[in-house]
Each structure stands twice: as structure tokens, then as C-alpha cells.
Amino acid sequence: MPAHEVTGSALFSGFRALGLYSNHLPHVLRYHARHREFYVKKLGIVAVSNALPGDISCLAADRMLVFAAVGPDIYAFARNKEVVHRYLHAHSSDVHLLLVLGDTLVSADRDGLLLVWDVPTQEEYLRLTFDPTTFDISALAHPSTYLNKVLVGSSQGALQLWNLKTNKLLPAVDVMGIGLSSGRILLHDIKADKTLMSFTQDWGPVTTLSFRTDGPPVMAAGGPGGHMAFWDLESRRLVTQLRNAHHSAVAEASFLPGQQLLLTNGEDNAIKVWVFEQEGGVARLLRSREGHSAPPAFIRHHGNAGRDILSAGQDGTLQSFSTIHERFNKSLGHGSSNKKMTKKMGLTFEEILLPPITCFSSESAREGDWDGVVALHRGETAARTWNYQRCTMGKHRLAPPLDRPNCGRLNNVHSTAVDITSCGNFVVIGWSSGHLDIYNLQSGIHRGSFGDPTAHRGAVRGVCVDGLNQRVFSVGGDGLLRTWRFKTRLHDDPAGPLHLDSPPSMLRLHRDSGMLAIALDNLSLVIVDTETRRVVRNFLGHSGKINDLTFSPDGRWLISASMDCSIRTWDLPSGCMVDCFLCEAAAVSVSLSPNGDFLSSSHVDSLGIYLWSNKSVYSLISLRPLPSDYEPMTVSLPGSSPSHDEDVQEVGEEEEDKMASACWESREQLDRRLVTMTSLPESRWRNLFNLDIVKRRNQPQQPPKRAAAAPFFLPTVSGLQPSFQTLGPSAVDLELRGLSSDLGPTSQFLLAFLRMVEAMLEERRDFDLAQAYLALFLKMYLRQLSQDPDTVAMLLRLQGRLETIWAELRSSFDQSLCLLAYTKSALL
Structure with a gap:
């Protein structure tokens, strides 16, 4: 089938997303009776469900099923994966609250409709309607030890206790903890309508409440700033605070029953487990799973194996995500300035944080000896080194020489381009002033500059070094491509610099083939042969700013991502575009693994890194040039929605152990x-085709001898029902x-x-x-x-x-x- 006749991409298919752990939705705890745990020992992924047609708005769970609401519909998952129940079209607006009580499911939507479902029969048996103007449902709770009772809270402050079996409004008989948007926390006896005690947190609305059940009467409260407060209910005082537990609002906090563990998750894409083992009720972080709290802006594969992806996020952190297993993920932390000086000056940690990383270069050749990552920070003059193995910021601050005029931050000079040599010994850094410098990574010493006095008249927009450390290539705002000798740092342009049709925005080099890819401001792509110093290819097609480029390992393909939401693959030998597909959000950075099996991408307003499998690795694909009027199809990000040809089969509700032990019983079940x-043994059939050759080879050298007569008690007559396969x-x-x-x-x-x-x-x-x-x-x-x-x-x-x-x-x-x-x- 020609490439332009397929839907989506002919070359890449969505595989999975990395670095997504949590969002603004509160988590739910589910106890596994057989394993006797809540799956918090390792915080590893146990199962990934089938994708739903939209974003999940709320969750609930019992010992058998996990319920998820998408718009007005509710889905029930068995084994955390398969959809077994659907509650469709019962609500007319979005469901925002779910609560499970035994075999009963309670759901509430934005229009004030509360439905009660019988889970085994999937039938609705109670419908309550509330007027949002007087009683806007904002919370659901089940008072412990009270059968068939649900407490309904409203944004107006009123509470109602309902018996779901008798459909009656009842007086409350218990004390409830209530968090208000004003920051007040009430322990209220609803039956007597009397407040027993109250607390106030200073950092805004109460987003979550949880009570410790392993002995000490402690209540935990979370706020929108990511802080946690712990209150002693006996002494009625604040025990301790946990500042910056999360970088954003705490979505949910849950004390594990009978344990000194607190599980929290937040909108900052983090889920954490805290342990209370110190005196004074101080919490210590036990384990966590964290991704970027702001969208990643620059990603690259690190190392030659293609198993790790370095990612710089707009949250200022540098992280490494493993394509093998999440336990190999690393966080290199947040960049900060000189900590020793800040301690003397009395500054806080937030005041010394560096701006987000705009781009970086990494090399694994000498990372065991010294720092192997150099990153550029937004608006910062100096580049910073990072150590991948120690997962820390490095010791070198690579700044322009002090004797250079107009080199400091006060003159608005900042680093713009960086590349580490393949040997891992040197790094070349370009600046907005047009200067281009080389540094030794082991010592951090400045080793020289390219150009006299500058390499370009405008800002350096891209730099790269060839694989043998012989030549350096740079492009600048002056629209020139210059070639430099690495050792002498002199011009290596016999015919002069190459004038480009438009100012370049970035530069990428395929070191094995010597091909340079340059993205220009006029939305075109230029391929330059570094041996002949000539433009050999010119690609047109993007209608938005080109965000990133990456070569295939063999140098045959160039993959580009643009603000027009397209990811295009260009075939260099034929000079044609052979694949193109659209994403739901524009890709800001792309990177193809060194072995070519996966393409990784990061997107606008998305916290994850998405992997696309290369179909050409495991199947035969015939890629043909796409026509000029080709209209690409939009492809969903991996895991964001189900495939159009995917048919989720419903199965009946069974015991989890029985479902887990189900297996194929016969070949017919495999359809x-x-x-x-x-x-049969190979001697019966393997040499049938060459039987003549075998007979000639096995002819005896001497005449055969007559065999001795068999004993009388051994049968010499074959059976009456011979089988063809026994021959x-x-x-x-x-x-x-x-x-x-x-x-x-x-x-x-x-x-x-x-x-x-x-x-x-x-x-x-x-x-x-x-x-x-x-x-x-x-x-x-x-x-x-x-x-x-x-x-x-x-x-x-x-x-x-x-x-x-x-x-x-x-x-x-x-x-x-x-x-x-x-x-x-x-x-x-």
C-alpha cells in the first residue's frame, strides 16, 4: 500500500508514555487481600488500563474493580486493565464525584444529580436531585461503621446524611472532619450541630484531610501550595509542617490503615510515601515517583544503548527516564547557584534556583571520570556542568573569559549553543554576543576562542563538532555557516563561509556521514555536505516554526518537528518526504534512539515523554514519496485514547483469582x-527431499550379512491399523x-x-x-x-x-x- 494511502504514520506507531505519574485527581487506595499490601512498597507500575475515550475526571475503587468517570459516563476496570462494566448516558453532565460502599456505587454530576448503582447487576436503583443554587454537591463521604449511609457536602457549606436503602434524609450520628475553602478545618458533631474543635492553615483552602490510625491522634491537612500540616487532636495544636511536600496543590493524602505511612499525590506529577518514625511527628520521605511538574522542553538520548532519555523541563529540573523500567529513572535535580555563598548570605533554596534549561549536550565516553553533561539556562551567561552518574549538578561554571569586554550578564550576554566532543574531553559553547569558546571538561579551563574577535556578527544559533575533533561548524544570526579547525581555531573555509537563504535557528550534525541539517527562519530545511561544503538538499513543507531535528542512526532519514503539529520524515538519498503525521499538540523536541528502534517526543503542555516504535525495525515497509498536496492524519499520543480499530470486549464479573488463573485449554481457543x-523425530521427514543422496552416501562397503533369527516370543508382524505418519x-x-x-x-x-x-x-x-x-x-x-x-x-x-x-x-x-x-x- 502506498504511504500516502495509509492513515496516520506509515513509519511510526505509538508505543507508550514515560514520566507520567499523577495529576490533579485524588488517588484511591486499593488493598490486595492475597498480597496483603497497598502496592506502596516499591511504587512501581502494577498494571496499565485500556485507554478511555477522554480525560478521567474522578476515580473510585473497591477490592475487585476500579471505577473511572469520563464526562457523563462511568467505566469499571477489572484487574486494573479491562473494562468490564459501563454506566453510560445516565448522567446528562460531567460526573465529578464517585464513592463506593460495598456493592453500591454512588455518582454525582455537575447538575446536582446523584445516582446510586448496584454494581453486580449494573442497575440504577436510586436517583436524587439537588438544586445547585442551594445545594451544590462538592463532596461525598461514608461515615465509618454506618451501613448504607452517605454524607453529602455542598459548596454552600451545608451537609446532608442520606440512607441509600430507604431513600431518607437522616440526622448525623458521628463527628466528621471538614476542610473549608477559607483554610479552616472543623471537627464537627453533626448530630448535635456543634463544632468540637477548629484549626486554621495559613496557606489557603484545604485540599485534603486524613487521620492517622496507627495510634497517635494526628490529622494531616494539605493545601494548594504543596504544603502539609499535621495537627495533634488531643493537645489541639500544630505538631509539625511539611513545606514543599509537592510543587503544586496536594490532591490527596491518605494514611495507610494501621501503618505509620502517608501516601500523597499532587498536580506536580509526583506520588510520594512519607514515614513517621522520628520523634515529634516529623515525616521523612521514604520513596517517590516523580516526573516533570512542567512540560519538558528539550530531550535527548543519552549513551549508545538508547535506553535512557535525558529531559530538561520548564520546572528547572534535569531528569533521566529509562525506556526499560521506571526503577532506572534518575533525577539530576534542580540547578542552583553557589550554595556556599548563599548560606553565608542567608538566602533560601528557592532564591538560588537557576532558570529552566533551554538546551544541553551529553556524552557518556568519560562520564565515569568527570562531568558529562553541559546545560544552558535561560538568560544565564554561564553554562553549568552536570554529572550523570552521581545525579548531581557538576562543579564547573563555564563563563566567558573575564578579560573579554561586554561579556557579563549585566550586558545581556547569555549562552545560546553547546556541543560536547565525541571523546568527552571538550565542550564548545556559543554566546548571544557572537563569541564561540572551547573549554576543557575535566578542569573547566577556557582553552581558546574561534574568530577574531567573534565567530559571528549575530548570536551563535548552533554549533557542532565532527566525530574526529578536526572541524567545528557554527551558524549565527548573520545567516552564515562557518567551518573552523578544532586545534588551531582558525577558519577552514577555502571558498569563504556558506551564505544561507535565511537566518538559521538550529544546527544538527550526523557525525558518521558528515551531513549537516540546518533549520532556517523561513521554515525550510537545508542539508549541507561537510566534505564539499555545498547544499545538497532543500526541504519545504512546514508551515510553523521548526522546533527540533534528529537524524536516523544510518543518516538516511531526517526527522523534524514543527509548531504546525507535524512530525515529518525526510529521505536524504531521494530528497523526498516519506512520512508525515500530526499530533494533538505540537512537538517541541524529538530524539531518535542510537539503534533506531524508538522515536521519543515531548509536546506543548504535556508532562510526559512519548515513545513511538519504528515499524521498519521489525517489519518490511515500503516508503514512497508523499505528494505535494498530502494531507496528514492526526495521530493520538501514546496512551491518550484508544485506537479506532480497538474493540474492548466486556467480560462478566468474576473473582480476581479465577480471572488471573484463566488460561487457554485447547488449540481451538486460539482461533x-x-x-x-x-x-515426529527429524529422522522421519527432514531428509525426504534428499533421500537419493542419503541412500548413495549410506550404501554399505561390504555385502550385508543375514540377520540372526528373532526369538520366537518377539512379534514380527506389523499391526492391523498402520498410520501414515509412522512411516x-x-x-x-x-x-x-x-x-x-x-x-x-x-x-x-x-x-x-x-x-x-x-x-x-x-x-x-x-x-x-x-x-x-x-x-x-x-x-x-x-x-x-x-x-x-x-x-x-x-x-x-x-x-x-x-x-x-x-x-x-x-x-x-x-x-x-x-x-x-x-x-x-x-x-x-
């Missing part, structure tokens, strides 16, 4: 999607030759044999045995079969069947080999 091999190679050869006779027409016997082989292929049984029989059969009768129209038609039908089955097998083999190679590379 003939697998192929079985014969269980040896010589017997099979004899039987096949007996299908043809000189006594009359024999096509019916030949057709019968071909039908037998077709039946074996249809049932996909003894696939290798059928191939051996068919090879010997065609060797004997191919000329005779070609003269009979019936057998020719049968052979053509058999050929189509064989090609179909082999294509399916080859695809399965390729996928298995790709997965095996990926697993082996992950273990190295």
Missing part, C-alpha cells in the same frame, strides 16, 4: 492463530511414488494428496512435516501436475494458502526477534 510443528523416509518415498501408476489416470490420487496437505495447512498442524511432504511430492510430479488443469488450479490455491500463512509467521518471527534484541540490549 487458529498459531502454527504447530510436528512431534520412515523410505516408506514415505515409496508411498508417494505409488500414487502414480501406468494402469490409468491418476489425477484423483494426486489431488487427494494435495487436499491432505491443504487440510494440514488449514488446521495449521505439523507445519514443517507438511512442507517436507509437499517438497518431495512436487519433486516427483511437478511436470505431470502442470499438464492437468485441475491439479494446476489446486496448486495455485495451495500456493496462496502457503503465502498467507508464511506472511503471518514471518511477521510473528520479526516481532519476536525485535523483542528479543530489545531485551538483550536492555540487559547489557
Whole structure:
């Protein structure tokens, strides 16, 4: 099928998202009875559900199911993955609250409709309607030890206790903790309508409340600034505070029943476990899973294995995400200025934080000896080094020489481009003043400058060093591409610098092939051959600013991402665009792994890093040039919505252990999607095709001797029901030759044999045995079969069947080999 006829991308398919852990939705705890845990020991991903058609608005869970609301609809997942129940079209507006009480599910929408469902039968048995102007439902709670009771809270401050079985409004009989938008926390006896005690937190509305159940009477309260407060209910005082527990609002805090552990999650894409083991009720961070709290702006694969992706986020952090397992993720932290000086000056940690990283360069060749990452911060003059192995900020601050005029931050000079040499010893940094400098990474010493006095008249917009440390290439705001000698730092342009049609915005080099890719401000892409210093390709097609470029490992493809929401693949040998697809949000950075199996991308207003699998790695793809009027299709980000051809099958509600232990019982359950091999020994069939050669090779050198007579008690007569598959190679050869006779027409016997082989292929049984029989059969009768129209038609039908089955097998083999190679590379 031509590339322009497919939907979406012909080259890439969505694989999965990295670095997504939490959002503004409160978490729910689910106790696993068999494992006797809440899955907080490692905070690892246990299961990933099937995708829903929209964003989830709220969650609830019991011991069997997980409920999720999407718009006005509710879905129930079994085993945290499969949709088994659907509650559709009952609500007319978005559902924003869910509560589970035993076999009962309570749901409330924005219009004041509260529905009660019976989970086993999926039937609605109670409907309550509230007027949002007088009672806008804002919270649902189930008082402990009270059967079939639900407490409904409103944004107006009123509370109502309802019996879901009798549909009656009841007086409350318990004390409830209530958090208000004003920051007040009330412990209120609702039956007596009396406030027992109250607290006030200074950092705004109360977003969550939780009570400790392992002994000490402590209440935890969270706020919109990410702070936590812990109150002693006996002494009625503040015990301790946990400042900056999260970088944004605390969505939910839950004390684990009977344990000194507190689980929190926030809108900052973090989920954390705190332990209370110190005196005074002070909490210590036990473990966490964190991603970027602001969208990542620049990503690159680190190392030659392609397993780790370095990501710089707008939150100012530098993180590493593993494509193998999340336990290999690293956080290199947030950049900060000189901590020793700040301590002397009495500054806080927030006051010494550096701005977000705009771009970086990394090299793993010498990262075990010194810092291997150099990052540029927004508006900062100096570049900073980072150490990947120690997961810390490095010790060097690479700033322009002090004797250079107009080099400081006061003159609005900042770093704009960076590249580390392949040996890991040097780094080249460009500045907005047009200067281009080289530094030693081990010592951080300035080793020289390119140009006299500057490399470019405008800001340096891109720099790269070839693989042998012989030449340095730079582009600037003056629209020039310059080539420099690495050692002497002199011009290496015999014909002068290359004048570009428009000022460049970035520069990328494929070191093995020597091809330079330059993105220009006129939205075009230019490919320059560094040997001939000539423009060899010019690509047009983007309608928005080009955000990033990446080469394929063999240098054949150039992949570009633009603000027009497209990701395009350009074939350099043919000079054509061979693949293009649109994303829901524009990709701001892309990086293809060193082995070419995955393309990673980060997008506008998205906290995750998305992996796209390269189809050409595990299947044959014919890429053709796309026409000039090609209209790309929009492809959903991995995991954001289900595929159009995906059919989620409903299954009945069963016990979790029974569902987990379910397995295939027979081959028929596989719907003939697998192929079985014969269980006969290879000596029975493997050499059928070369039986003549085997017989000649095995002829005895001496006449055979007569065997001794067998004892009288051993049977010498074969059974009465011989089986065709029990024959040896010589017997099979004899039987096949007996299908043809000189006594009359024999096509019916030949057709019968071909039908037998077709039946074996249809049932996909003894696939290798059928191939051996068919090879010997065609060797004997191919000329005779070609003269009979019936057998020719049968052979053509058999050929189509064989090609179909082999294509399916080859695809399965390729996928298995790709997965095996990926697993082996992950273990190295």
C-alpha cells in the first residue's frame, strides 16, 4: 500500500508514555487481600488500563474493580486493565464525584444529580436531585461503621446524611472532619450541630484531610501550595509542617490503615510515601515517583544503548527516564547557584534556583571520570556542568573569559549553543554576543576562542563538532555557516563561509556521514555536505516554526518537528518526504534512539515523554514519496485514547483469582492463530527431499550379512491399523511414488494428496512435516501436475494458502526477534 494511502504514520506507531505519574485527581487506595499490601512498597507500575475515550475526571475503587468517570459516563476496570462494566448516558453532565460502599456505587454530576448503582447487576436503583443554587454537591463521604449511609457536602457549606436503602434524609450520628475553602478545618458533631474543635492553615483552602490510625491522634491537612500540616487532636495544636511536600496543590493524602505511612499525590506529577518514625511527628520521605511538574522542553538520548532519555523541563529540573523500567529513572535535580555563598548570605533554596534549561549536550565516553553533561539556562551567561552518574549538578561554571569586554550578564550576554566532543574531553559553547569558546571538561579551563574577535556578527544559533575533533561548524544570526579547525581555531573555509537563504535557528550534525541539517527562519530545511561544503538538499513543507531535528542512526532519514503539529520524515538519498503525521499538540523536541528502534517526543503542555516504535525495525515497509498536496492524519499520543480499530470486549464479573488463573485449554481457543510443528523425530521427514543422496552416501562397503533369527516370543508382524505418519523416509518415498501408476489416470490420487496437505495447512498442524511432504511430492510430479488443469488450479490455491500463512509467521518471527534484541540490549 502506498504511504500516502495509509492513515496516520506509515513509519511510526505509538508505543507508550514515560514520566507520567499523577495529576490533579485524588488517588484511591486499593488493598490486595492475597498480597496483603497497598502496592506502596516499591511504587512501581502494577498494571496499565485500556485507554478511555477522554480525560478521567474522578476515580473510585473497591477490592475487585476500579471505577473511572469520563464526562457523563462511568467505566469499571477489572484487574486494573479491562473494562468490564459501563454506566453510560445516565448522567446528562460531567460526573465529578464517585464513592463506593460495598456493592453500591454512588455518582454525582455537575447538575446536582446523584445516582446510586448496584454494581453486580449494573442497575440504577436510586436517583436524587439537588438544586445547585442551594445545594451544590462538592463532596461525598461514608461515615465509618454506618451501613448504607452517605454524607453529602455542598459548596454552600451545608451537609446532608442520606440512607441509600430507604431513600431518607437522616440526622448525623458521628463527628466528621471538614476542610473549608477559607483554610479552616472543623471537627464537627453533626448530630448535635456543634463544632468540637477548629484549626486554621495559613496557606489557603484545604485540599485534603486524613487521620492517622496507627495510634497517635494526628490529622494531616494539605493545601494548594504543596504544603502539609499535621495537627495533634488531643493537645489541639500544630505538631509539625511539611513545606514543599509537592510543587503544586496536594490532591490527596491518605494514611495507610494501621501503618505509620502517608501516601500523597499532587498536580506536580509526583506520588510520594512519607514515614513517621522520628520523634515529634516529623515525616521523612521514604520513596517517590516523580516526573516533570512542567512540560519538558528539550530531550535527548543519552549513551549508545538508547535506553535512557535525558529531559530538561520548564520546572528547572534535569531528569533521566529509562525506556526499560521506571526503577532506572534518575533525577539530576534542580540547578542552583553557589550554595556556599548563599548560606553565608542567608538566602533560601528557592532564591538560588537557576532558570529552566533551554538546551544541553551529553556524552557518556568519560562520564565515569568527570562531568558529562553541559546545560544552558535561560538568560544565564554561564553554562553549568552536570554529572550523570552521581545525579548531581557538576562543579564547573563555564563563563566567558573575564578579560573579554561586554561579556557579563549585566550586558545581556547569555549562552545560546553547546556541543560536547565525541571523546568527552571538550565542550564548545556559543554566546548571544557572537563569541564561540572551547573549554576543557575535566578542569573547566577556557582553552581558546574561534574568530577574531567573534565567530559571528549575530548570536551563535548552533554549533557542532565532527566525530574526529578536526572541524567545528557554527551558524549565527548573520545567516552564515562557518567551518573552523578544532586545534588551531582558525577558519577552514577555502571558498569563504556558506551564505544561507535565511537566518538559521538550529544546527544538527550526523557525525558518521558528515551531513549537516540546518533549520532556517523561513521554515525550510537545508542539508549541507561537510566534505564539499555545498547544499545538497532543500526541504519545504512546514508551515510553523521548526522546533527540533534528529537524524536516523544510518543518516538516511531526517526527522523534524514543527509548531504546525507535524512530525515529518525526510529521505536524504531521494530528497523526498516519506512520512508525515500530526499530533494533538505540537512537538517541541524529538530524539531518535542510537539503534533506531524508538522515536521519543515531548509536546506543548504535556508532562510526559512519548515513545513511538519504528515499524521498519521489525517489519518490511515500503516508503514512497508523499505528494505535494498530502494531507496528514492526526495521530493520538501514546496512551491518550484508544485506537479506532480497538474493540474492548466486556467480560462478566468474576473473582480476581479465577480471572488471573484463566488460561487457554485447547488449540481451538486460539482461533487458529498459531502454527504447530510436528512431534515426529527429524529422522522421519527432514531428509525426504534428499533421500537419493542419503541412500548413495549410506550404501554399505561390504555385502550385508543375514540377520540372526528373532526369538520366537518377539512379534514380527506389523499391526492391523498402520498410520501414515509412522512411516520412515523410505516408506514415505515409496508411498508417494505409488500414487502414480501406468494402469490409468491418476489425477484423483494426486489431488487427494494435495487436499491432505491443504487440510494440514488449514488446521495449521505439523507445519514443517507438511512442507517436507509437499517438497518431495512436487519433486516427483511437478511436470505431470502442470499438464492437468485441475491439479494446476489446486496448486495455485495451495500456493496462496502457503503465502498467507508464511506472511503471518514471518511477521510473528520479526516481532519476536525485535523483542528479543530489545531485551538483550536492555540487559547489557
